[in-house]
Amino acid sequence: MSEIKVVLVDDHQIVRDGIKALLSNSLGIKIIGEAQNANEFFADLKKQIPDVVLLDISLPMMSGIEISKILKTDYPKIKILMLSMYTSEDFVFNALKAGVHGYLPKNTTRDELVLAINEVFKGNGYFSKSIADTILKSYVKSAKFGNNVSSDTVKVLTNREQEILRYVVEGIKNPTIASRLSISIRTVETHKASILKKLELKNTVDLVKFAIKNKIIEL
């Protein structure tokens, strides 16, 4: 099997040198190029195509995220291994959304870096322990709290009000509601007004958001 061709993209000379040193005597991995920013990198891509790009997330001009998005469409075969000082959920999520294949913190070890390069080259995902932990925590959090605001709040509404609310958030207009329930439009409006007041909301838009939060309607 031939060597994995890697390109380094980082705006700090020291970081690039550090990575080169780390990978200097790794069999099967060859650094065929390096770039300080997106421009240099894309220029280089016209001459040679790497298998894997080690991409810093924070770069001047164009971020690693932006670069990833472009790579996904223009060079879908290139695997992206994101390197970042940050392991916060936001960064990781955006990187994943941009389609990176792996994500490592910069304080990674030589062995993990080599392993990660090999894994993403093979088409697998690779996420370091701390990144995986971040993802896990976020997943657990969203599973636990994400949805069940509970329907206690709705209970301050009278039955009639809840009924009206259901119609309103289905997008049914007041006149239609009125004829369906055989009451005056004015009455529907009054109920709606009390609902808004009780729930401390301003308008129908808020009402829809409230209804979704409280699982009165599905998206």
Add this chain to the structure above:
Amino acid sequence: MSEIKVVLVDDHQIVRDGIKALLSNSLGIKIIGEAQNANEFFADLKKQIPDVVLLDISLPMMSGIEISKILKTDYPKIKILMLSMYTSEDFVFNALKAGVHGYLPKNTTRDELVLAINEVFKGNGYFSKSIADTILKSYVKSAKFGNNVSSDTVKVLTNREQEILRYVVEGIKNPTIASRLSISIRTVETHKASILKKLELKNTVDLVKFAIKNKIIEL
């Protein structure tokens, strides 16, 4: 430090015996009770409170998920370690939603079981490698595909239309939008109408739902 008191809940004698055997000579862990189903378990709870409950996910009468939910409200201090033959996303997600502290497949090793019991006892989460992989994959998938229908669907809208849309779904009224953007109310209305037409929606309520689905606004 005193021993961790554990209760086993599984409807199969063999499984319970297996676990007991696995944990028989583990220092610091003591099995203080076992149950075949929810009724037995809750009856036992009135006599003694364990630190950790090893809970099978599939039980007759009441599932492990249901039991977990009750435990979370009635005995919030008890840590729940779910045991399951299934590692599919759906099971894991529902278990997490029900508030379990850890999740292990039944083919786990003695060492991992002991580790997991200790971790959840300490208040940490514990998820076996395969479960963690399941979660990771799901997270990666949702990051990649789940959410950004927006970038595609919203793009049929012109910049101006997207701008108007953002205002509308924030609950800002047309006259306000008009003055903010220094255009006529009619113009705002026209844009809104084109948005509805392009997105094949009927009214503002639908627009809000669309915006939430496509992450234009947060709940």
Add this chain to the structure above:
DNA sequence: CTGTAGTATAAGTAAAACACGTACTTAAAT
């Protein structure tokens, strides 16, 4: 038995949203 709180009902007026038609600009398409 009577006052009060909660609910359901409704009308009048002001404000907002909607439907429809028109017009100017720009950028492809022919």
Add this chain to the structure above:
DNA sequence: ATTTAAGTACGTGTTTTACTTATACTACAG
């Protein structure tokens, strides 16, 4: 070069909604 389409922008007339105020009925506590 001219047509076509898309984006942006307004005005008029009608419908719908928001806001305010008001009445009737019920249940329940004093």
